[in-house]
Amino acid sequence: MNHDRLTVVIAAYNEADSLPALQPRIAAVLDALARDGVDGQVLYVDDGSQDATWAVMQQLAAADRRIALLRLSRNFGKELALTAGLDRVEEGAALILDADGQDPPELIPQFVAKWREGFDDVHGTRMGREGEGWLKRATAHTFYRVIGALSKTPIPADTGDFRLLSERALHALQQLRERHRFMKGLFGWVGFNRVAIAYHREPRVAGRSKFNLWRLWNLALEGITSFSTAPLRLATYLGLLSALVAFLYGVAIIVKALLWGDPVAGWPTMMSVILFLGGVQLIALGVIGEYLGRLYDEAKQRPLYLVDSWQPARTVLPAQRLGEGDRVQRLRGSAVD
Template sequence: MSVQRLTIVVAAFDEARALPVLHPRIAAVMDVLAADGLEARVLYVDDGSGDATWEVMQGLAAGDARVALLRLSRNFGKEIALTAGLDLVTEGAAMILDADGQDPPELIPRFVAHWRAGFDDVHGTRLSRDGESWLKRSTAHLFYRVMQRLAKTPMPADTGDYRLLSERALAGLRQLRERHRFMKGLFGWVGFNRIAVPYARERRIAGRTKFGFWRLWNFALDGVTSFSTAPLRLATYVGVLTACGAFAFALYVIAKAMMYGDRVAGWPTMMAVILFLGGVQLVALGVIGEYLGRLYEESKQRPLYLVSAWHPAPGPGVLADR
């Protein structure tokens, strides 16, 4: 009987303070999994950090033979860093874990149990989000519901990257090489057997979040434009409704002139109509530009990322030489 293998993929950017706190928890979970007959490794991906994250990772690898390290040539963003890590997992399953410790590694055995039962995508669904503001919780709640309405790809609500993917789910994911990567949508697109693991999200264990509201807004735009053409359709509908409104207003002006004479209309009314129509046109052009820009990025066919350093785990392992 072949040995089951699991790679815990942790993408980090400027997490030098969090990783020394997180790794002992991961190591304890790997000990539990080993006792249950599962060969586990952890792969840390340094996404071009500007602090001592890489040095901290090297220290963790020196003290634990189950640690593999991957360093990207610069900061490519979390979605690309996750892709780089998952690309290296060619045997067994992969467990995605955030470096901030908000997703508890102690729940990994529950994910593994579902995987062993035959599920390909075991995803954590947040019941609560401790340590986050009311505004962030509300906007996140709204975002997931909007995405469910707009996208044809199934995306479970209140579900992030905290998940376990089987070998065939990873193989399917490796075939998706688009540049603007909205991983939550890509996980849903792959499909296969899925099940949720409800959990309470914890506070960040150290450091500060890298996702401010501006970055989250751009992240939401990437999600919508990557998996839905609804904004383009909405621009069409707004244009049609505006044209119908303008035609109705023109009929009203003509009828009024025929009945009461042609008196000069007021300047504010004319400017309001001109500015409204101009604004609608600019919004429609902006929506088209978002999609056109993504086509431009895809057409250049640049590699998703470049690797600066790769250190596989020294023990018998999940990860082979790159």
């Protein structure tokens, strides 16, 4: 296993303001690691940004030979952008870092030290989340506890994408090609030797977060449905409970009619029962639809992402593996030939 090569993978979407402030911090860390015998580089992934992010990346790459650039054909979302970047890492470990600077790159040497001790998944666990509102902190805290209780896959609480993956963990992750990707769950599914490093998350260095409450809700829904069938079971139990309540209520009505009669039609009661049962049915159908929609997307077998531009680092590196987009283009070219 190669413990001398490290690639820092950063997926960015409209982060033109934050990258110039982040890159000098990463460069200083890579310089320090080089003195310890670690050959480091940075891989920036532009996830279809609409601002000057790509131009900023090209400027950074022109100033530092250790920077490689990957541009996707459009915005595929953070999970797929990370997948595209990790697919390009062939040798050594990969360290995932957010483009907003909230996860301090100065901690990278601690991650590398644990990696050299033999750990395959070194992840940062947040002890504090500075610069974030109480609502976001509360919902994030609740989400990690809920998915930890529902999922059989170990997903560490208060742990995001800030982590280092060894070469064998990375190659195992590259075999998972599902379309609906919840990366925190996939990291846990791979397993191997894992260790946490506690840290305090910093405020953003610039710009605004691209994850509003709606997008965070959808990400939470993605995670729960990707790594747990508990919602389906809950719908089943809710249906059974509703049927039991309806049966007991029906027996009570029959007994009441036989003993005392029922001269007055129970319009409010009837409407309450109908609306309650109708709501339960719609909830169950919605839950089933979420899982069915994921099966539909998997059945189409579309590539996870498409690559617009690839600019390797200007250092001596081994040949990089083709990404999903490159495979599609090669197949098309072969068909034409």
